[in-house]
Amino acid sequence: MCWPATQPLGLWHLEAYAGVWLFTTNDSFYGGQKRKQDPLTSLQAHVSYTFRQRLWLAANATWYRGGSTSLDGVPKADLQENTRLGLTLSLPVGARQSLKLTWNDGASTRIGGDFTTWGVAWQLLWFD
Numbered sequence: 001m002c003w004p005a006t007q008p009l010g011l012w013h014l015e016a017y018a019g020v021w022l023f024t025t026n027d028s029f030y031g032g033q034k035r036k037q038d039p040l041t042s043l044q045a046h047v048s049y050t051f052r053q054r055l056w057l058a059a060n061a062t063w064y065r066g067g068s069t070s071l072d073g074v075p076k077a078d079l080q081e082n083t084r085l086g087l088t089l090s091l092p093v094g095a096r097q098s099l100k101l102t103w104n105d106g107a108s109t110r111i112g113g114d115f116t117t118w119g120v121a122w123q124l125l126w127f128d
Helices: none
Strands: 002-009 012-021 026-029 033-037 040-052 055-066 069-071 080-093 097-108 116-124
Touching: 040 080
Parallel strands: none
Antiparallel strands: 002 012, 012 040, 026 033, 033 069, 040 055, 055 080, 080 097, 097 116
16 A cells, blocks of 8 residues: 655656555565564655656655564564665657666665665656
């Protein structure tokens, strides 16, 4: 589930999201164990600036916490509480295409999710 909020301010665009992941019990986990996982909550914020049509830069931050698990009622020490930061640059290519460059990094990692990603995407606009 996700609850978004967005606010355009001229060439700036602000977005915020709150979300929660809910997990069901896995009664057939490895070795016949019963695995439960607590909800995982997250908050995200994005700010972008549009220089001109299809040329924009965005920064984002994500915080999430929760997701502790237990096996057959025995709690595991795996509470997640992590923060990630990222950037996206969209560059227009011709009249109907754009190139997106992305970077994302774990700013603070307690458990899991400590990695850096770089991405390149080609986007084609089908309709105006």
